[in-house]
Structures are given as C-alpha cells and as structure tokens.
Amino acid sequence: MMDLLLLVLLLAAPAHTWLSLEDWGSGRVDGSVGEFGQCVCNVFLPDTSFPADRVEQMQTSSNQLSVEIKLHISKVSSLKVQLVILLGQLSNLTARVENLESGPDKFIKLEFELLRIELREFEALVTQLKTSLNSSSPAFESLFIEIRNMSLIVDQLESYDRSNLEVIRIEFAKLQQKLEKCQDDKDDYSNAQIGSCKHGGLLRIGKPVVSQLNADLNGGFKYGGWGKDSKPLPGSENMYWYYGYTDTLVTKITRYSDYYKLIMRQVFKTHELYVRYQYDWQGTGNNYIVRENTLYYQFRSTFGMAKFNMTSLTAQNKVIPQASTRFSYHYSANQNLDFAADESGLWVTYATEESNGNLVLGKINEETFEVEKVWQTSEYKQSITNTFMICGVLYATRSVDTQTEEIFYTYDTNKNEESHVSIRFEKFQDFYVYLDYNPADQKLYMYNNGYYVYYNVKFKAA
Numbered sequence: 001m002m003d004l005l006l007l008v009l010l011l012a013a014p015a016h017t018w019l020s021l022e023d024w025g026s027g028r029v030d031g032s033v034g035e036f037g038q039c040v041c042n043v044f045l046p047d048t049s050f051p052a053d054r055v056e057q058m059q060t061s062s063n064q065l066s067v068e069i070k071l072h073i074s075k076v077s078s079l080k081v082q083l084v085i086l087l088g089q090l091s092n093l094t095a096r097v098e099n100l101e102s103g104p105d106k107f108i109k110l111e112f113e114l115l116r117i118e119l120r121e122f123e124a125l126v127t128q129l130k131t132s133l134n135s136s137s138p139a140f141e142s143l144f145i146e147i148r149n150m151s152l153i154v155d156q157l158e159s160y161d162r163s164n165l166e167v168i169r170i171e172f173a174k175l176q177q178k179l180e181k182c183q184d185d186k187d188d189y190s191n192a193q194i195g196s197c198k199h200g201g202l203l204r205i206g207k208p209v210v211s212q213l214n215a216d217l218n219g220g221f222k223y224g225g226w227g228k229d230s231k232p233l234p235g236s237e238n239m240y241w242y243y244g245y246t247d248t249l250v251t252k253i254t255r256y257s258d259y260y261k262l263i264m265r266q267v268f269k270t271h272e273l274y275v276r277y278q279y280d281w282q283g284t285g286n287n288y289i290v291r292e293n294t295l296y297y298q299f300r301s302t303f304g305m306a307k308f309n310m311t312s313l314t315a316q317n318k319v320i321p322q323a324s325t326r327f328s329y330h331y332s333a334n335q336n337l338d339f340a341a342d343e344s345g346l347w348v349t350y351a352t353e354e355s356n357g358n359l360v361l362g363k364i365n366e367e368t369f370e371v372e373k374v375w376q377t378s379e380y381k382q383s384i385t386n387t388f389m390i391c392g393v394l395y396a397t398r399s400v401d402t403q404t405e406e407i408f409y410t411y412d413t414n415k416n417e418e419s420h421v422s423i424r425f426e427k428f429q430d431f432y433v434y435l436d437y438n439p440a441d442q443k444l445y446m447y448n449n450g451y452y453v454y455y456n457v458k459f460k461a462a
C-alpha cells in the first residue's frame, strides 16, 4: 500500500518564509541532503490540483500514521531489511502502473508511461542511496515516513483526472532532478567511522542543509541553537534539542524525541531555567552544548560555566577565574564561554586579559567540572565568528562575505600546533550565533538567523 517517494513536507527552501502544511499551494519543490544523508525532497503541490481538504485529511491521520510507522519500524530492525522492503514497494508500484497501462483508457496510459519511466529512475537512485547510506542509523526511518506519506498522496491522486496526473508527472521530474543533485552532493558525506579519529582532519564542509525555521516559527528568534546530544544516553540517540529567543538570554531548553517530532514541533520535554521564587539558572550567549542529557552553558547571574542536568533537573555553576567578559565572538554579544564536544570530550573556549583577548582553549574534566588543561592560541577572539572541535583540533571560523564563511585557523591539541587554513563553506544566511560539531553523527549544526542548518563534513585521509 505504500508505494513511492514523492514528497516530504516542510519546506527547506532558501525562501525566508516558512510554510506549514496548511500553506501548501505554492507548487514548489526543494531538495536537500536529509538528516542522515538521504536525499530529501520537499514538494508543494499547487492548490488547484491538490485540494486543501485532502491535505487536511492527511493531517488528521498523522498521529495514527506515525503510530503505524513506529510499529512497523520496530518490527523491521535492520536497516538493510527496510531498504529491501522499500525497493520492493517501488517495484510494486511500477507493476501497478503497468497494470493501469494495459487498461482501456489510452489517455491514462500515456500519462502513466512517463510516470513509470521516472519511477524506474527513482528506483535506481534509491539503490545508489542504499550503497551510500550503508548501515548508518535512522536514515531509513525518515525515508520510510516519507515514502509512506507519498503513497497516500499518490493513492489519492491516482484516481483523479488527467490534469492531476500531469501534476504528479511534473513533480516527479523535479524530484528526480533533486535526487540526482543529491547524488552529486554525496561526495560530501563523512568518510570516517563515527567516533574514529583515524583521519587527517577536516578537508571540507558540504552544502548547508536547511531543515526549517525554528520550532517557535519566529523569524525574530535569531539567537539560539539546535542539534543532538553529543554523547546520548542509551535510548536517546535520536533526540534533538532546540532553544531560540530574540536576544542572547537562555531561559529554557526543549527536547524532541526524534527528527520527525522536531520538524512537527511535537515537544518531548521543555526544561525551564528560570522559575519565579524558586530558581534562576538562566544562561546567556548561545554557545551551549548538550552532552549526556546535560546542558553546558554560560551562566548569566554569576559569570562562569554552568551545567543543567536534564535527568536530575539540577544545575551547577563554576567560575573560570581567568576568563574575561570583554571578548565575545564577532557576530554576537555575550559569547564569552563557548562549549564544544568532540570524540575526546568536552571543551570550552574563552579569552583572558592576560592573553589580550586571544582565544584560550580549555579541556573540561567532566567528572569534576573543572578546566583541567588550557592551550593558548594566537588568534584574537573578536575576529573569530565561532569555533568547534573535532578530534582534539580546534577550528575557528570567520566571515568572508554574506554568503561565505571560512575556517581560517586550527589548533591541534594533540600536537600543540596551530596553523592557518582556508576551508570555505556556504552560509544560508549571513548571521549566525551557534556552530558546533556533533561527534555522535559527524555533522556540523548551525543556528543560522533563526533557521536550523546542518552540514556534512569530509575528512582528509589519515
């Protein structure tokens, strides 16, 4: 009953507006490399051919569907098995289309001829994707949801008249182009095993993948962050977190049990960092990291590091005596302490008066919550736009122009070596406050002017 992939909801477009399901009707298609490296296409069928009431019906069946999907997914534990099923379903649809073809209606026959060809090509693309995705994580889970959804729409539209079939055909052609483009971008996926540092450091950064506007659907929430736990507790591997606001104040953090829930804005839990008359654990600066279900961030009321344990719901803060409040990153105020996590643990960067504002990198002992070792860099912090860590190497970025960012400096703590480099990457929008690497999925997460953006990375050979 589920047949083919045509669309994923939720526009991931370089348009500056966000469209909800209700807004379908602009008739556009966008493609991107999806959450787990799969190709994701977002198709909005024009109102004229895809009546709003259909969409509404789909929305109402959403919960039911997701339960169904979950059940199904839990049954199919192996990703490879899931793919085999998926491919089976695609051929199944092709077969159905062939059946239709042999029917008496010549007109439909013609329309489906094209559809069938495109389906075949699509099938081939999915086969290629299978290779590139290999045995990685919940990639198929989301692909599965997408295909499931697609099938519903196609089932409905199939019974429509010729003009609708034409719409499907056009959308398929666009989808196929996007998938092909996706294939080209595949080159940018990580070439190292998760957790492994057997590579020669960052080689390049892929194209920005724009998931969508923040969960508050507020374009004014330019300050914030999003991503995944850098060392998830067992069973929380799919969890996402998000926070956004109009300024650098950090008042809470929201978690979503998986990518689908994040996109659907279905909250798992929100933790307030401020409860009147009870506590004020608010932070500032949006340079936090989530690790072992704990938020590490810059405390606001006393300048220092803070951690908020989302399991025990307790907070703790610790002053770094040398750290100065005078030096923030280039784009935003209050970014005095920047947390990062990588394959080797938890890090914090800041600048000191002694260093004349040059960036200092500290390794945090996670047991004692102390900075146990520091490295002095020769880069002035305010010329840096952000930093992140991969395998014990600090990467510092700077702005080149409104569309381009550049990693211009690295500090390798394994060799105590600094160097100037030029690894440029595209920005979706100029301004951003949050950039961090997640060692658990080897992606770079950026909170870009209110939008969730991530990048795949590629490493040099060891």
Ligand SMILES: *[C@@H]1O[C@H](CO)[C@@H](O)[C@H](O)[C@H]1NC(C)=O
Pocket (backbone or CB within 6 Å): 001, 092, 093, 096
């Ligand atoms: C797909 O194939 C299965 C058998 O493999 C069949 O039972 C099912 O009816 C087919 N679905 C469609 C929609 O043709």
Ligand SMILES: *[C@@H]1O[C@H](CO)[C@@H](O)[C@H](O)[C@H]1NC(C)=O
Pocket (backbone or CB within 6 Å): 007, 008, 009, 057, 058, 059, 060, 061, 062, 065, 145, 146, 149, 260, 264
């Ligand atoms: C799947 O379809 C339901 C409605 O049937 C919709 O609410 C949901 O957002 C869709 N999910 C995806 C990933 O396309």
Ligand SMILES: *[C@@H]1O[C@H](CO)[C@@H](O)[C@H](O)[C@H]1NC(C)=O
Pocket (backbone or CB within 6 Å): 134, 135
């Ligand atoms: C792909 O999977 C095979 C077997 O599961 C494994 O040997 C290989 O290293 C994997 N390749 C990548 C790039 O992950």
Ligand SMILES: *[C@@H]1O[C@H](CO)[C@@H](O)[C@H](O)[C@H]1NC(C)=O
Pocket (backbone or CB within 6 Å): 291, 292, 294, 309, 310, 311, 312
């Ligand atoms: C968070 O609290 C739980 C429960 O008290 C504890 O087991 C865990 O170690 C804490 N995590 C961190 C990172 O401090």
